[in-house]
Amino acid sequence: MVEPVLKRFEAADETSTFELGRFEVVHLGGVTVGRASYEPGWIWSRHVGSLTGERWCRTPHVGLVVSGRNRVTMEDGRTIDMEPGDLFQIAPGHDSAVVGDEPYVSLHFVGADRYGVATREPIAPTR
Template sequence: MTGIATRNMEAPHETRQFHGHGHLDVVTLGDFTLGRAVFEPGWRWSNDVKPLAGTDSCQTAHSGICLSGHMTVRMDDGSEAQMGPGDVVTIAPGHDAWVDGDEECVFLDTGIAAYAMPA
């Protein structure tokens, strides 16, 4: 890689709408992709992204930081974890997730090149 590439998240290359509760703003610079997901209250992967992905659970590996709000992630094996503001997380493929409470959850994610794309 040479030089510098920049793009402001307020002017993303792409915005992917979730089925009902939120969206994902995507910026791609070379081989690096960053997403800012806005998960609105009521968002749940199995309701809002599963129809786009066409898989039984989310098969994307995520790594990022929660900026605001709260979310619960349940792995296919039944284990669960919660995240909130300031939490840095990695999430393996094979999970469902949902927003906790009535505040939107905003999450910066590096694992989204193919996330919320039609199967």
């Protein structure tokens, strides 16, 4: 029988921190869930991509916007504006930026295990 597991992001299994943001990861059995928290002015290509050497995020994401607003720009120029309550699926080849003056928080159900990875190494992990 599988025992219930209860975890909190405040005691995350892994945390990556970078300018204007952080990404926390918890492992629940075979499932990895992430929480992205970004301050106003955060842009993936500037604050994460510059650390990984990537212009565009190459990780697919499926998640839920908890608070704040975010704009995703795809390599082909399409944009997607996301707000609280939106469920999203974003393909590889995108940039992302906080919109407005409110912090942005989202939960990631796909892609959390590869967030900010250029060569399968996490950015500035802390435990």
